[in-house]
Amino acid sequence: MSELRVQGLRKTFDDHPVLHGVDLTVSRGTLFALLGPSGSGKTTLLRLLCGFERADGGAIEIDGRCVDGPGPFVPTEHRRIGYVPQEGALFPHLSVAGNIVFGLPRGERRVQHRVAELLALVGLPLDYARRAPQQLSGGQQQRVALARALAPSPGLILLDEPFSSLDAALRVETRKAVAGALAQTGTTAVLVTHDQAEALSLGQQVAVLWNGRLVQNASAEEIYRRPATRELASFVGDAVLLRGIAEGNFASCALGRLPLSRPIEEGVVDVMIRPEQIGLSSPAAVGMHGAIVLDVKFNGRDALVRLRLERAEDCLVIASVPGHAVPRVGDRVHLAVEGMVMAYAVTKLPPRHLRIEHSKAQC
Known part of the structure; x- marks a missing residue:
């Protein structure tokens, strides 16, 4: 597990500033929820953390190592990051087991390294390993996507609104499974969401991004009971x-x-x-x-x-x-x-x- 530190992060697209000097620190083993309305800059921040985009200013450190900022830019594959997209994005031509081991070295893929352990971790039976992704529900696919992200033992997991496509009952069940798996492994995680209930119920630490600025970073109770602005009060x-x-x-x-x-x-x-x-x-x-x-x-x-x-x-x-x-x-x-x-x-x-x-x- 890693500590994430972001200092003065700035990003502009076509002369339009999207992030304005964002500062945040996520402690090791913390499930950090980044909350904000559409257009607030959440996706841009996530893409910078992943290494899909380069920052225009500021710095990103993962476990004390600068991956973006002054000095060499560290590409995505060398950041020890796991990524769970909105709809799982599983490979339809691979089995569940094949999806889980996809990012591992070839030898570990052949022996399906940690497949049984990871399926148990995300609350799925071992016999699901042979199934195709199309045979799973949306919530089960998201659990497999998390297992795939955890397989290489990353220091940091990034979750991009992973429950947004699920119905209400399945969303609650999948949230619990994902939160339990992250807690059991002690993995540092950043959950990006526009769902207030999701952020407040899952986040050990919650930050609100508003028009590209971090307007409050506190516990879930503090965000809800003592929001920093009247606009934030009505949003949360x-x-x-x-x-x-x-x-x-x-x-x-x-x-x-x-x-x-x-x-x-x-x-x-x-x-x-x-x-x-x-x-x-x-x-x-x-x-x-x-x-x-x-x-x-x-x-x-x-x-x-x-x-x-x-x-x-x-x-x-x-x-x-x-x-x-x-x-x-x-x-x-x-x-x-x-x-x-x-x-x-x-x-x-x-x-x-x-x-x-x-x-x-x-x-």
């Missing part, structure tokens, strides 16, 4: 953004005076509340706010409820409630916020009709 899960005033360690908004998880300069702010922090109750209690249910989006084990506050009729919020306690449209309920919230300074008040551009709720 549902967010209720309400206009308010920050005073000391609190912010006052339509849902009351709420404690802040991070101090901010006093003044006009956008208060960020996660929908699961908003509790619903039929009887009123101290500190609760009356609201009318406008819409319910039932998801099975939970539901998103859209509500209008009675004291501010133009103020809409959303709350996440358990699936067994879903109110009906038109019900009158009472709301209270649990836990600490985030606040973001408002330096310039936009026109009223533009204030909900990045929000799932408004006030």
